[in-house]
Amino acid sequence: MDTPKKQALQVVAQLPDDSTWEDIIGRLHHLKATQFGTGDIVDWDGFMRRVKTVLNDEFPEADALKFELEKDGRHISGYLVSKDFNGMEDADRQDRVWDILEGNLSVEEQSRILSVLAYTPSEKIITEVA
Numbered sequence: 001m002d003t004p005k006k007q008a009l010q011v012v013a014q015l016p017d018d019s020t021w022e023d024i025i026g027r028l029h030h031l032k033a034t035q036f037g038t039g040d041i042v043d044w045d046g047f048m049r050r051v052k053t054v055l056n057d058e059f060p061e062a063d064a065l066k067f068e069l070e071k072d073g074r075h076i077s078g079y080l081v082s083k084d085f086n087g088m089e090d091a092d093r094q095d096r097v098w099d100i101l102e103g104n105l106s107v108e109e110q111s112r113i114l115s116v117l118a119y120t121p122s123e124k125i126i127t128e129v130a
Contacts, residue, residue, distance in 0.1 A: 012024060047076070047112065054101065054105065055080055061082070062082040063124060076112060077113070078115075080119070081123075082118070082119075082121075085120045094116075097118050098116075
């Protein structure tokens with residue numbers, strides 16, 4: 001694993017030669033904010049795509065599937081809208097979603113997910129989550 005100094009030098013080396021101090025500092029702040037507890041840099045867009053793919057494989061006819069990076073920069077949250085949840089209690093929906101995630105993601109990856117709300121299509125309209 002690279003040291004923070006080596007990571008910073010790699011980031012700076014990739015910036016255009018005409019970058020301002022603000023550009024450099026902003027990029028380094030972004031790098032720091034995207035590091036997870038292990039010090040590894042997390043590709044949050046790639047991770048969200050992976051989570052969506054895992055859930056979409058189980059719920060291919062989902063009406064909506066959306067995730068966003070939390071303000072803390074260390075977790076994602078999202079929601080899933082599917083008719084598969086019709087008639088299910090919330091706890092059963094959560095069990096189903098998390099069984100899928102636990103079966104396809106490492107414990108470290110699972111810890112990056114703060115929440116996944118599970119709605120039926122009629123609840124989506126009521127809560128206006130789309």
